[in-house]
Amino acid sequence: MIKVENLHKHFGGFRAVDGASLEISPGSITGLIGPNGAGKTTLFNVIAGVLGPTSGQVTMDGEDITGLPPHSLFEKGLLRTFQIAHEFHSMTCKENLMMVPSGQSGEALWNTWFGRKRIANEERALAAKADEVLEFLTIDHLKDHRAGQVSGGQKKLLELGRTMMVDANKIVFLDEVGAGVNRTLLNTIADAIQRLNEERGYTFVVIEHDMDFIGRLCDPVICMAEGKVLAQGTLDEIKANEQVIEAYLGTGLKNKSGT
Ligand SMILES: Nc1ncnc2c1ncn2[C@@H]1O[C@H](COP(=O)(O)OP(=O)(O)O)[C@@H](O)[C@H]1O
Ligand SMILES: [Mg+2]
Structure with missing residues (x-):
């Protein structure tokens, strides 16, 4: 490979x-x-x-x-895990997963004018995927916890979870x-x-x-x-x-x- x-x-x-x-x-x-x-x-x-x-x-x-x-x-x-950046510490574990770029179209400005519905659908799919990842890693109880407040090992699991958000x-x-x-x-x-x-x-x-x-x-x-x-x-x-x-x-x- x-x-x-x-x-x-x-x-x-x-x-x-x-x-x-x-x-x-x-x-x-x-x-x-x-x-x-x-x-x-x-x-x-x-x-x-x-x-x-x-x-x-x-x-x-x-x-x-x-x-x-x-x-x-x-x-x-090809993914290399990185420590969760300091700016992301105040976001929840679930939000951290949803931040991973996975080809969602929500970022392009014109989409906010022409594709509201599609963005809403993608956002829902992204949230569902994040939930599934948290469950797979047995840290679903942490989804609403701020990333900066979970333990070192739980952060490692979250870093691994970020790789799972990519298709x-x-x-x-x-x-x-x-x-x-x-x-x-x-x-x-x-x-x-x-x-x-x-x-x-x-x-x-x-x-x-x-x-x-x-x-x-x-x-x-x-x-x-x-x-x-x-x-x-x-x-x-x-x-x-x-x-x-x-x-x-x-x-x-x-x-x-x-x-
Ligand atoms: N940016 C850098 N500038 C100068 N030397 C570096 C740099 N990064 C790593 N090194 C040196 O390269 C060597 C290998 O480092 P590293 O790859 O971190 O080793 P390991 O991960 O196996 O402990 C070390 O001697 C380290 O000091
Ligand atoms: Mg090293």
């Missing part, structure tokens, strides 16, 4: 991504791990069009998408989805990812430090270090890989429980 070939992203003389090549198969939940500073987030940002690459190529289903802006990729169903064949990039999220909510997030994958055909690429989470969800797992892809395989294969062990020396490839 996604093919990354010899990708470089340099900041001045520093090679944050240094010739990374990898493939993401449709329907997979691929884990991306590696020590801090490995270049994982930078790689995501280049794939998702947030940063332009220094060199290299990214293709999606054979089409060259290198350097396309995020909104073009968004329309193609496209989806590949979703999640960066450190578990950071600062409690166990219970992390399980809810893992369940949602698994169900979106199994029931709705979503492809995921997940960066996460919690190896229990990666082990439960991801196959394959790709390990990066110093801007390069070191190894790819099941989590057990990755954990046994010499180069991976070496890359993690000093930081340790651990579960959160410390085992």
Whole structure:
């Protein structure tokens, strides 16, 4: 689905991504791990069009998408979740979902003159979709809560929910989805990812430090270090890989429980 070939992203003389090549198969939940500073987030940002690459190529289903802006990729169903912007904190969870551009015609000014009825219909459909998304994610009880007032884990679910508002064949990039999220909510997030994958055909690429989470969800797992892809395989294969062990020396490839 996604093919990354010899990708470089340099900041001045520093090679944050240094010739990374990898493939993401449709329907997979691929884990991306590696020590801090490995270049994982930078790689995501280049794939998702947030940063332009220094060199290299990214293709999606054979089409060259290198350097396309995020909104073009968004329309193609390549989605990277972002923290809910501060301006949206005072809006409710449901309103946050309804803000996601999904091709609704309400934005064009002339529509307000020529298409009132259509806009009303689309708005109703959008509201119904938002309700369905909230229910799927088991956070429908939060729909009228302000987004700024829900917990960190619930915000992550809402970020995931925003990707569900888009009509496209989806590949979703999640960066450190578990950071600062409690166990219970992390399980809810893992369940949602698994169900979106199994029931709705979503492809995921997940960066996460919690190896229990990666082990439960991801196959394959790709390990990066110093801007390069070191190894790819099941989590057990990755954990046994010499180069991976070496890359993690000093930081340790651990579960959160410390085992
Ligand atoms: N905008 C930037 N300017 C300069 N250096 C950066 C920038 N973004 C990231 N880096 C550097 O690139 C390296 C990789 O960062 P990052 O992709 O965030 O790693 P990871 O997500 O694997 O922890 C780090 O050493 C980081 O300091
Ligand atoms: Mg990162």
